[in-house]
Amino acid sequence: MSVLYAILVLSTAAIFQSQSQPPCDLNSCRLQVVCESDGMGHTRHPEKCPQTAYNFPGGQQTTDYIRVKSPIPQMRQFSICAWMTPKPGTNMKGVFVSYSTPRMDNAFLMMLESSGKLTLSYNQVYIGDNTIFRLATRTHFCISLEAFLGTAKIYLNGALFQTLTFANERNEIEGGGAFIIGQEQDSYVGGFDGSQSFAGVIENFMMWNRALSPEEITTLYHDKCMCPKHHMLHLALHEIQVYGKVTAKAVDGC
Template sequence: MKQLLILLASLCAGHAAPQDFSEKVFTFPVESGTASVKVIANAEQPLTALTMCMRFFSSLTREQSLFSLAVPSEPNAFLLTMPSAGMYRLHINGPALDISGLSYFTQEWNSVCWTWDSSDGLTTLWVNGNRSTRHILGAKVSLSGVPSIILGQEQDTYGGGFDKTQSFVGDITDMHLWNSSISLCEIRFFMDGSTFTPGNLINWRNLQYSTDGLVYVEQSDFDKLSCF
């Protein structure tokens, strides 16, 4: 019984009660192989469609990870990275697609949304109000198992395998995740800083998370009135 209580206590300590982060950011101040945020999603069923939206602020021009979702069978299940400034790389269940021609502002806030639906494989990336060409990636794919979702690092193994040369340095805020390809209007509302329907898998206004390494929680300075 004593061992069971210790185990329950450790689990509770690792995953605190959900918090409203609507005016907060996660700050990753230095390049690191450990600094990360693990976000808990309400998603244990197989995933066949996803939309991820977030805002980030960074001055990096090297490779960096923006959003990493792994499942037990595949570390690059739903992964968004920037191999270089202005180049975005999408992974779905392993295979990758590079997208260029969309903006990346250093030392300014960037707003990103990424939609995917396995029924036809159509995937689209939106950055700062502009969208990519629609591409096909991950057609008929199903992501099974409890997802491991990490901010600040790229997962080379399920829940780990971090490389500091791929780490994110800067601020992340307003990250939401849906188990559908949300409407163009909802994406526009997010991009413009207007009212939108929050993510049903991850809701920044009701966020359950744990941190590791040098990560700070700071007040957001994102100005919704002067983005676009």
């Protein structure tokens, strides 16, 4: 009887624990969401997207850009998403993101040329030079980089467009650097080239220090108000410095 009683006690404790705790936590969930016990698994709760929009007038200049004030941590993976609209009658061009550290000017770089060529650099290793896509209309763009896998995935309008590989560089990106939108840094917070300046509108720029799942990116494209949980940064006015003729635009709220 004592053995049977012990089994019953352990079984009851296990059942109580499974009912009182969520089936996963923020460290184990692939989608980094709030997990709740609902009898059918867990429920996902995206957070409300901050709404931001900035217009880059373009032209041959080195004065128009945004610098993020929030410190950037050391990262082995990250995702960046935004809506991008080119100037009327043109293809999207210019530097989308330039991240440098005192030791490395191209810790991360993403630039679109008017020809449609994508230049992507990670820890000064260039990948994606042969990737061609011309963004002539408002487009939702995401890049998800996982250094430990050696991959960078490009998503356009919620769908996977291309997976790029970089076999020779799988180190972490150093933290504490300068994160700039709109100009390329050939030196730390400097060395800008006017021919590489960004032209167009960037809306709802957000960054996560993890790789978003394809499902999260698809949801983000279809509903601008619902975002994957725990973003690392967005372009709130109090978190950035705006230079030159870059202007904030009014956007529809959620």
